[in-house]
Amino acid sequence: MSEYTPVDITPPELHPSALARHVPAWAEAAATPADVHDWDRRQAAALVPFQLDHRGWPMNPRGRTGRIGRNLGKWGENQAADPIVVAGTGDQRRLLLITRDDIHQEAIPGGMVDPGEKAPAALVRELREETGIDLAGHRPVILGTDLVDDWRNSDNAWVCSTSALYMLPVTVTAIAADDALDATWWPFGSLDELDAAITAAGRTLYTAHRPLLHRALAHLADAEGHGGSR
Structure with a gap:
Protein backbone atom coordinates (compact mmCIF):
# COMPACT_ATOMS: atom_id res chain seq x y z
CA MET A 1 0.00 0.00 0.00
CA GLU A 77 -18.46 21.40 7.57
CA ASN A 78 -18.82 24.88 6.06
CA GLN A 79 -22.44 25.50 5.08
CA ALA A 80 -23.24 27.27 1.83
CA ALA A 81 -26.42 28.29 -0.01
CA ASP A 82 -26.83 28.02 -3.80
CA PRO A 83 -29.85 29.73 -5.42
CA ILE A 84 -30.54 28.25 -8.86
CA VAL A 85 -32.54 30.88 -10.74
CA VAL A 86 -34.28 29.95 -14.00
CA ALA A 87 -36.61 31.95 -16.23
CA GLY A 88 -39.04 30.69 -18.86
CA THR A 89 -39.82 27.11 -19.85
CA GLY A 90 -38.82 24.49 -22.40
CA ASP A 91 -36.62 25.73 -25.24
CA GLN A 92 -36.86 29.29 -23.92
CA ARG A 93 -35.60 28.44 -20.44
CA ARG A 94 -32.63 30.47 -19.19
CA LEU A 95 -30.31 29.98 -16.19
CA LEU A 96 -28.59 32.75 -14.25
CA LEU A 97 -24.89 32.17 -13.54
CA ILE A 98 -22.09 34.42 -12.33
CA THR A 99 -18.41 34.45 -13.22
CA ARG A 100 -16.64 33.83 -9.90
CA ASP A 101 -13.76 36.14 -9.15
CA ASP A 102 -11.68 33.41 -7.45
CA ILE A 103 -11.66 30.71 -10.16
CA HIS A 104 -13.03 32.71 -13.13
CA GLN A 105 -15.63 30.06 -13.96
CA GLU A 106 -19.41 30.17 -14.48
CA ALA A 107 -21.20 29.19 -11.28
CA ILE A 108 -24.42 29.42 -9.32
CA PRO A 109 -24.54 32.79 -7.49
CA GLY A 110 -24.21 31.36 -4.00
CA GLY A 111 -21.94 31.62 -1.00
CA MET A 112 -21.36 30.78 2.64
CA VAL A 113 -24.04 30.96 5.30
CA ASP A 114 -23.10 33.62 7.86
CA PRO A 115 -22.86 32.75 11.60
CA GLY A 116 -26.36 32.67 13.07
CA GLU A 117 -27.95 32.83 9.61
CA LYS A 118 -30.30 30.19 8.17
CA ALA A 119 -30.07 28.82 4.63
CA PRO A 120 -33.28 30.52 3.34
CA ALA A 121 -31.96 33.95 4.35
CA ALA A 122 -28.52 33.17 2.92
CA LEU A 123 -30.05 32.20 -0.44
CA VAL A 124 -31.75 35.59 -0.76
CA ARG A 125 -28.75 37.55 0.56
CA GLU A 126 -26.17 35.90 -1.70
CA LEU A 127 -28.32 36.34 -4.80
CA ARG A 128 -28.93 40.01 -4.01
CA GLU A 129 -25.26 40.69 -3.22
CA GLU A 130 -23.88 39.02 -6.34
CA THR A 131 -26.52 39.88 -8.98
CA GLY A 132 -28.66 42.71 -7.56
CA ILE A 133 -31.77 40.51 -7.85
CA ASP A 134 -33.99 40.43 -4.77
CA LEU A 135 -36.23 37.35 -4.56
CA ALA A 136 -37.17 37.75 -0.91
CA GLY A 137 -40.83 37.53 -1.88
CA HIS A 138 -40.43 34.23 -3.74
CA ARG A 139 -40.65 30.79 -2.17
CA PRO A 140 -38.07 28.49 -3.78
CA VAL A 141 -38.12 24.71 -4.11
CA ILE A 142 -35.44 23.27 -1.82
CA LEU A 143 -33.70 20.68 -3.98
CA GLY A 144 -31.48 19.17 -1.32
CA THR A 145 -28.35 19.36 0.80
CA ASP A 146 -25.10 18.04 -0.64
CA LEU A 147 -21.40 17.83 0.00
CA VAL A 148 -20.08 19.96 -2.87
CA ASP A 149 -16.82 19.09 -4.65
CA ASP A 150 -15.41 22.54 -3.87
CA TRP A 151 -11.81 23.27 -4.87
CA ARG A 152 -11.03 24.29 -1.27
CA ASN A 153 -12.12 20.99 0.33
CA SER A 154 -9.61 19.03 2.39
CA ASP A 155 -9.67 15.97 4.63
CA ASN A 156 -10.74 18.11 7.59
CA ALA A 157 -12.66 21.07 6.10
CA TRP A 158 -15.28 20.97 3.35
CA VAL A 159 -18.34 22.68 1.85
CA CYS A 160 -21.93 21.41 2.12
CA SER A 161 -24.66 23.32 0.30
CA THR A 162 -28.40 23.82 0.45
CA SER A 163 -29.53 24.26 -3.17
CA ALA A 164 -32.86 25.85 -4.03
CA LEU A 165 -34.69 26.44 -7.30
CA TYR A 166 -36.29 29.80 -8.08
CA MET A 167 -38.59 29.82 -11.14
CA LEU A 168 -39.36 33.14 -12.86
CA PRO A 169 -41.65 33.72 -15.86
CA VAL A 170 -39.06 35.86 -17.68
CA THR A 171 -35.47 37.02 -17.19
CA VAL A 172 -34.79 40.08 -15.08
CA THR A 173 -31.83 42.46 -15.07
CA ALA A 174 -28.77 41.08 -13.29
CA ILE A 175 -25.78 43.23 -12.36
CA ALA A 176 -22.59 41.56 -11.16
CA ALA A 177 -21.28 42.65 -7.77
CA ASP A 178 -19.49 41.40 -4.66
CA ASP A 179 -17.68 38.12 -5.60
CA ALA A 180 -19.05 38.12 -9.16
CA LEU A 181 -17.19 39.46 -12.19
CA ASP A 182 -20.19 38.99 -14.48
CA ALA A 183 -23.81 37.81 -14.33
CA THR A 184 -25.31 36.13 -17.39
CA TRP A 185 -28.50 34.35 -18.44
CA TRP A 186 -27.61 31.13 -20.31
CA PRO A 187 -29.74 28.67 -22.37
CA PHE A 188 -30.81 25.87 -20.01
CA GLY A 189 -32.81 23.32 -21.95
CA SER A 190 -30.22 20.72 -20.93
CA LEU A 191 -26.72 20.50 -19.50
CA ASP A 192 -25.41 19.81 -23.00
CA GLU A 193 -27.01 23.03 -24.26
CA LEU A 194 -25.60 24.95 -21.30
CA ASP A 195 -22.12 23.49 -21.84
CA ALA A 196 -22.20 24.36 -25.55
CA ALA A 197 -23.23 27.96 -24.91
CA ILE A 198 -20.63 28.51 -22.19
CA THR A 199 -17.87 26.90 -24.25
CA ALA A 200 -18.82 28.96 -27.32
CA ALA A 201 -18.38 32.09 -25.20
CA GLY A 202 -14.86 30.97 -24.21
CA ARG A 203 -15.87 30.24 -20.64
CA THR A 204 -15.99 27.20 -18.34
CA LEU A 205 -18.78 25.77 -16.17
CA TYR A 206 -17.77 25.15 -12.54
CA THR A 207 -17.69 21.35 -12.28
CA ALA A 208 -18.75 21.23 -8.63
CA HIS A 209 -22.15 22.74 -9.52
CA ARG A 210 -23.00 20.26 -12.26
CA PRO A 211 -24.80 17.80 -9.91
CA LEU A 212 -26.92 20.65 -8.50
CA LEU A 213 -27.88 21.82 -12.00
CA HIS A 214 -28.65 18.26 -13.06
CA ARG A 215 -31.06 17.92 -10.11
CA ALA A 216 -32.70 21.23 -11.03
CA LEU A 217 -33.24 20.06 -14.62
CA ALA A 218 -34.79 16.81 -13.39
CA HIS A 219 -37.21 18.75 -11.19
CA LEU A 220 -38.11 21.12 -14.04
CA ALA A 221 -38.70 18.26 -16.47
CA ASP A 222 -41.00 16.59 -13.97
CA ALA A 223 -42.86 19.81 -13.19
CA GLU A 224 -43.35 20.70 -16.87
CA GLY A 225 -44.37 17.16 -17.67
CA HIS A 226 -47.11 17.22 -15.05
CA GLY A 227 -48.12 20.63 -16.40
CA GLY A 228 -48.69 19.18 -19.82
CA SER A 229 -45.96 21.19 -21.56
CA ARG A 230 -43.85 18.21 -22.59
Missing part, protein backbone atom coordinates in the same frame (compact mmCIF):
# COMPACT_ATOMS: atom_id res chain seq x y z
CA SER A 2 1.46 3.38 -0.99
CA GLU A 3 2.02 6.00 1.69
CA TYR A 4 -0.61 8.73 1.89
CA THR A 5 1.09 12.09 1.24
CA PRO A 6 -1.58 14.82 1.07
CA VAL A 7 -0.77 18.41 0.18
CA ASP A 8 -1.32 21.17 2.76
CA ILE A 9 -3.57 23.82 1.15
CA THR A 10 -3.70 26.23 4.10
CA PRO A 11 -3.15 29.81 2.86
CA PRO A 12 -0.63 31.98 4.73
CA GLU A 13 -3.31 34.02 6.50
CA LEU A 14 -4.59 30.85 8.24
CA HIS A 15 -1.24 29.53 9.44
CA PRO A 16 -1.02 29.38 13.27
CA SER A 17 1.52 32.21 13.45
CA ALA A 18 -0.68 34.46 11.31
CA LEU A 19 -3.85 33.62 13.27
CA ALA A 20 -2.05 34.52 16.49
CA ARG A 21 -1.62 38.06 15.14
CA HIS A 22 -4.86 38.52 13.19
CA VAL A 23 -7.96 36.42 12.46
CA PRO A 24 -9.62 37.23 9.09
CA ALA A 25 -13.28 38.24 9.38
CA TRP A 26 -14.34 35.19 7.32
CA ALA A 27 -12.45 32.63 9.42
CA GLU A 28 -12.52 31.13 12.90
CA ALA A 29 -9.50 31.52 15.16
CA ALA A 30 -8.82 27.79 15.64
CA ALA A 31 -5.38 26.97 14.24
CA THR A 32 -6.15 23.23 14.25
CA PRO A 33 -9.29 21.14 14.86
CA ALA A 34 -7.92 20.43 18.35
CA ASP A 35 -8.63 24.08 19.16
CA VAL A 36 -12.36 23.64 18.39
CA HIS A 37 -14.46 22.74 21.45
CA ASP A 38 -18.00 22.39 20.12
CA TRP A 39 -17.78 19.36 17.85
CA ASP A 40 -20.94 17.85 19.37
CA ARG A 41 -22.93 20.92 18.33
CA ARG A 42 -21.36 21.05 14.87
CA GLN A 43 -22.06 17.37 14.24
CA ALA A 44 -25.68 17.77 15.37
CA ALA A 45 -26.18 20.76 13.02
CA ALA A 46 -24.39 19.23 10.03
CA LEU A 47 -26.16 19.03 6.67
CA VAL A 48 -24.20 15.87 5.89
CA PRO A 49 -23.26 13.66 8.88
CA PHE A 50 -19.55 13.35 9.64
CA GLN A 51 -17.36 11.57 12.18
CA LEU A 52 -14.25 12.47 14.19
CA ASP A 53 -11.02 10.51 13.98
CA HIS A 54 -8.96 9.15 16.89
CA ARG A 55 -7.55 12.65 17.50
CA GLY A 56 -11.01 14.20 17.63
CA TRP A 57 -10.52 15.84 14.22
CA PRO A 58 -13.39 15.98 11.69
CA MET A 59 -13.24 13.59 8.73
CA ASN A 60 -14.54 14.52 5.27
CA PRO A 61 -17.64 12.35 4.69
CA ARG A 62 -16.32 11.34 1.26
CA GLY A 63 -12.98 10.20 2.62
CA ARG A 64 -9.49 11.28 1.70
CA THR A 65 -9.10 14.21 -0.68
CA GLY A 66 -5.34 14.32 -1.10
CA ARG A 67 -5.37 17.67 0.72
CA ILE A 68 -5.01 18.66 4.36
CA GLY A 69 -5.18 21.97 6.18
CA ARG A 70 -7.91 24.59 5.89
CA ASN A 71 -8.73 27.03 3.11
CA LEU A 72 -12.25 27.68 4.41
CA GLY A 73 -13.75 29.64 7.27
CA LYS A 74 -14.20 26.69 9.61
CA TRP A 75 -12.81 23.27 10.32
CA GLY A 76 -15.28 20.51 9.45
